[in-house]
Amino acid sequence: MSAADDGADRSLGQLVATATAEMSALVHDEIALAKAELRQDAKRAGVGSAAFVVAGALALFALPVLSFAAAYGIHNLGLGLAWSFLIVGGAFLVIAALFVLVAMAKVKKIKKPEKSIASAKETAAVLQNAKPHPRPVQPQHPALESVTRSSV
Numbered sequence: 363m364s365a366a367d368d369g370a371d372r373s374l375g376q377l378v379a380t381a382t383a384e385m386s387a388l389v390h391d392e393i394a395l396a397k398a399e400l401r402q403d404a405k406r407a408g409v410g411s412a413a414f415v416v417a418g419a420l421a422l423f424a425l426p427v428l429s430f431a432a433a434y435g436i437h438n439l440g441l442g443l444a445w446s447f448l449i450v451g452g453a454f455l456v457i458a459a460l461f462v463l464v465a466m467a468k469v470k471k472i473k474k475p476e477k478s479i480a481s482a483k484e485t486a487a488v489l490q491n492a493k494p495h496p497r498p499v500q501p502q503h504p505a506l507e508s509v510t511r512s513s514v
Contacts (some may be wrong), residue, residue, distance in 0.1 A: 390483055396478040399476075399477060400475055403473060406468055406469075407468075407469065407472055409468040410465045411465075413464050413465035417458050417461035417462055417465065420444065420457065420458055421454070421458050426453050429454065432449075432453075433447040433449075433450045434446070436449060437459065
């Protein structure tokens with residue numbers, strides 16, 4: 363920063379414009395950080411959701427067809443037909459439960475955007491502690507004292 367750019371020679375309008383531009387850049391950077399963190403968690407949520415979809419597809423479409431085939435195969439080995447269907451149904455429920463566990467593990471890895479939250483709290487703390495520049499006391503102008511203000 364040069365001596366001419368230290369803010370002493372700048373007008374109030376220039377100072378306000380600089381402060382506004384810097385605040386805008388700060389907000390833009392905060393939003394970009396939040397987007398980057400949320401994008402990563404969205405990928406994890408997508409993988410977890412895909413595992414739920416796979417579990418649902420197995421349970422809805424493959425279960426009846428494969429259940430009949432497996433149950434009749436077990437029945438051909440000598441076990442009763444009812445027991446064969448119970449064994450196959452239980453096996454498919456165990457497989458579906460495994461997919462649900464995988465999906466829950468992926469969903470639990472989703473984290474809140476900690477960097478964005480910390481940065482926003484830090485910015486808020488700085489802005490709360492910021493005090494306006496003290497204005498010099500201006501002498502009262504005699505012409506302004508004669509102006510009366512309405513109470514309306």
